[in-house]
Every structure is written in C-alpha cells, then in structure tokens.
Amino acid sequence: MPESSNKLPGYDSVFTFLFLLLVLTSHIYSQPLGPAYVVYFKDKANSPYSIDNPSEFLTNEAISRRQIQNIPVQEDDIPVNSEYLELLAGTGAQIAAVSRWFNMAAVWILNPGIIPEIEALPFVLQIIPMNGIPSGFKKANWKTKPFFDEETIEIELQPLSRKNINSDYYDYGQAATQIEMINGKYLHNLGFRGEGMVIAVLDAGFRNVDINPAFDSLRTNNCILGTRDFVVPGNNIYNPGIHIHGANVLSIMAANIPGQMVGTAPEASYWLLRTEDADGPYNNTEYLMEEYYWISGAEFADSVGANVINSSLGYTTFDNPLQNHSYADMDGNTTPITLGANKASEKGILVVNSAGNSGNLPWKYISAPADGLNLLAVGAVKGNGSYASFSSIGPSADGRVKPDITARGDSTTYVNTSGQVRAGNGTSYSSPVIAGMAACLWQSNKSADIEGIYQCIIQSASQYQNPDVYKGYGIPDFEMARLLLTRDDSTILSKGMIKVSPNPVKSHVFIETLKSGVLIQNINVCDLNGRIVIKRHYSKGQAYITENVDLLNSGLYILRVDFENKSEFIKLVKF
Secondary structure: OOOOOOOOOOHHHHHHHHHHHHHHOOOOOOOOOOOEEEEEEOOOOOOOOOOOOHHHOOOHHHHHHHHHOOOOOOHHHOOOOHHHHHHHHHOOOEEEEEEOOOOEEEEEOOOHHHHHHHHHOOOEEEEEEOOOOOOOOOOOOOOOOOHHHHOEEEEOOOOOOOOOOOOOOOOOEOOHHHHHOOOOHHHHHOOOOOOOOEEEEEEOOOOOOOOOHHHHHHHHOOOEEEEEEOOOOOOOOOOOOOOOHHHHHHHHHHOEEOOOEEOOOOOOEEEEEEOOOOOHHHOOOOOOHHHHHHHHHHHHHHHOOOOEEEEOOOEOOOOOHHHOOOHHHOOOOOOHHHHHHHHHHHOOOEEEEEOOOOOOOOOOEOOEOOOOOOOEEEEEEOOOOOEOOOOOEOOOOOOOOOOOEEEEOOOEEEEOOOOOEEEEEOHHHHHHHHHHHHHHHHHOOOOOOHHHHHHHHHHOOOOOOOOEOOOEOOOOOHHHHHHHHOOOOOOOOOOOOEEEEOOOEOOEEEEEEOOOOOOEEEEEEEEOOOOEEEEEEEEEEEOEEEEEOOOOOOEEEEEEEEOOOOEEEEEEEEO
16 A cells, blocks of 8 residues: 655554554455444453553654643543454454444444354443444445535636736635635735645545646655555555545645645645545445444544544435434434544544535435534535535534535536546535645644634634524634634733724724723724724723724724824724
8 A cells, every 4th residue: 555654753653553453453344245233342451552651552743732732642542452353353253443432343244143252252342233323323225325426526617817816825726716715825825834734634535646746746745644545454545446536625625736726735744544435346335334434534543643634525324224314313422423523523633524415405404424513514605605505504403503614615626636627516625625724724823722723713704693504604714713813812912002802893892901091092993905994083092992893894904002102003803
C-alpha cells in the first residue's frame, strides 16, 4: 500500500501497534460475507498499554492535541486487547472492524453454529446481530446506493474570464466563487493556508491521487501523510478501478493549479482513509457495517493526530430493511456512526460532514452522522447563496439546528481524476469547502479548542440570529470567524480604555470607559472602505454610551473612540 515517508513524532510505536493488530486480525474480511454481528468485550484487562504511557498507541501529535484542549487520555483510548481479537478470530468469526472507543469488534459470521462458542469466551460481554443493537447502537438484497450517487458530477465549466485578477495570494481560477462566498481569501492572504494542520479524509476511494497533477504540491511537500483502506485492508486506494468520490472531495481542499483551481487548504497535510464500500461485487450497495468502518477510520485519524475530519458520507437506509435508520434516529445519540463522530469530537477533532442530498426525496432530512452533537453538518447553496433544493434539511430529531452551516454545493469546482477542472452538485462538495477553511482558521490560533472553532464559525454565519431548516445558521464568513476567535473574551475587545458589548452586536452596542475620569469625546464607525457610517460628538464627554446600529448591514466595521488626547480602534462585528 502506498505510504508517504513523512512521519509525525511517535509514529514508530503507534505503527508497531497497528502492525501487530493487523497480524492478529489477518483474517479480516470486510465486504459482506454473511450475517453481521457486534461483539462487545467486558474489559481491557491485561493490556500491555496504559494511559500513563499513551505514546505507545497515540502519536505525539494526537497527545498534543489533547493537551492543548485539556482532554485527558482515558481508558477508551486504550486499544482493544489483541489476545481477545486473536481468540475471537480463532472461532471462525471474520473480523471486519475494531473499535477501542466502544471496546468491540464487528464481525461476519458464516456459520451461526459458532455463536455459542463466542458467547462462552470469558472476555465476551455479549454478541448482538446488527439488525438489533442495544446500548446506544441501533439496529442482503443489494440495491441501495450510497447517498452520493444522488449527486451530479462532470458539469462542464464556462471559459474563465481573466478580468478580475487581483493581488490575492492565489489565483483561484474557477474556484474563486466558492472561496469568496465564505471570505476564505482573507485567511489565505494572511498566510493561513493549512500548513501544520492535519485533515483526515474519510471517503470511498482516491483514484489517481498519486499521479493527478492537481496534487503535485502535496506530493512534492510530503503532505500526503499516508493512506488506509478499512474496507479491504491493504488495498491500494489510488487504484484506477477504485471509486472517484474521495479524489474529487480532496481536490476541493488540496488542489493547487494556479489560474484554474486552488482549494481551501492547499498547504495542509492529509490522511486518505477509505471507509465506504462503493467498489467491487457489492458496489452501489449500503450495509450497516460501513458505519463501523467509519468508526475504525475515525479512531485511526485520532491516533495519528488529525485536527479535522472531512466526511462526505451519510447513511439512512440499507439493503437490509432491518438495519434501516428512521428520522427519529437522527437525534445525535443513536446511530453507530453518529456516536463515533461524537467520540471523535470528544477527542478534540473537528468533524465536518455533508448534510445529505435528500432535500428532493421522501426522506428529505439530514443523514447520519450529520445529526452529531458537536460536528459541523454542511448543507449546500447555489453560487448566489440561495438554498440548493437537493440539500437535506433539518432540524435534527431532537430539535437542534441542522444543517449547521452551508457552503457552495451547486456547481462546486473540483478537479476530476484525469486532472481536468470540472463542477459538481452535492453536499459532498460543500463539506470540504468548509473543512479546508476551518483548518486554516484553526491554524491562525492553534491554542483554540474545537468548541471555540465551532462557535466562531457558527457565529460568523449569515443567518446566525435567525437560523432555518434549509441553510441552518447560513454561510460563514471566515474573516469574521477569525476576529471572533482572536477576541479577548465574549464581551471585551479592548485591552485599554473601553469596554464594548455585545460584540458581535445586532441592534444596540454599549461603550463604557474603564478608567475613572476618562470621558468619551467622539465615536466614529467606519466600514472597511473607510466610509464613516456613524459619527457622534459629545461636548461634555460621556463615560457610558448606547449606540443603535440596527440599520447597519451585517459585516465588519471599525469603531474609533476619541478621548481628550487619545483614540482607540476596535473591530466591531454587526450581525
């Protein structure tokens, strides 16, 4: 399997563990071979690993991510007992996926006669068929297609007008609109282009990424950290016969063809992880085991230090109706994949996931894991910012705002597996627009935690005050998000003479002096073009001012406050 030689600190011990795990589970079969079951283990007794020495199973990057966010290493971080897996495989159970977070293995069982033997193993808590899974996990006729099969690809683009080339760091070519829509150029121009951030892409296949010229800079700079196939372990995920979806998605973040297509995080590093089975004899099928592949992929991403996961995948119904999810299951705490996404968030990873493409279908709602509690579910809008009718709607079954935000998913620019710039429709394409830019935002303040990143993106969005079921909180503005991320606290943006609150503001802003005897003489509010939109003079001086900004358009402004012999400048955010 192709691997980059670029390694993060701590890889040797972690990969030694992963190699041993693969040896012990060398009978892994992942495509459907019979009835599927989940085997839960009682404990992690006699493990050679300890939370006191996490470098044996987590890279230094993964440990650092936890330390920065004050997330302790816990027992659920410890790998599943390898002896348990060896003895389980010895019964004839064919291991498809393993989860340390949930201390279990998902297996295929061709001979139901071995089930009593498995139940008799002293370390087995229970074995449950996949059409009825308790303890937070929900519940073959091969005909159901992956949700991204509803998407439209290979839209021919119109010739690019060269009239608007400016002084931006990148010439984005056809991708300019999708990046301008979220004000991503601002971060790129400041030097935040993803460098030092790790994005794990969980998807269906990455055909030709190893030779596609769109990814030349990734290969030259060793920014493809490695690959894994959790569907067919050891498989070449670049194979010409493998699915194209992950390669298309990756290009929206990582492509770098100046003048034609530049992605949202062209200098980030990437792990390419195949968790969706869309190839081979069972292609165009859906089965619940794929959610367990996803969990294994997310755990791997955690262990190697990913900051962001992009998952342009979603699950609702399956070829076996007994495995189907219902809308009631979209409550953020039911489906296997959603619980896995929640765990990834708990470990300090920002999970960005497609909302789904069911807006025009009877289902119409978001899919799992877009219902997750702490992830960014991304819906789709057109190039003019209006709702794209195929984009799945909210709310979640428990009434939360979903999708969380939106980005361009209608005629989104990407690079196909032949290296040609094309456009496509789908929330699979709006998700990486956000995931890449979120990594750039995080790069601008690496001490932030995922709650801070999540909230700043949400609060910067165009509908933050009035979310709806179609676009959620709306289209984020990453200049505003960075301002929110770098503020001193939620109400005070001045380190000197004044307090400004609330900021961001909707209608009335309160300006207060912080030092006795210091009085405000003038205030001016200017837009970013320098035009004065509010001007006030106080002949007697004021210690406390209330100003109505309700009539201002949403956006960024500069508030200038004049004292007797001093002025202070504050960035003011208007929603």
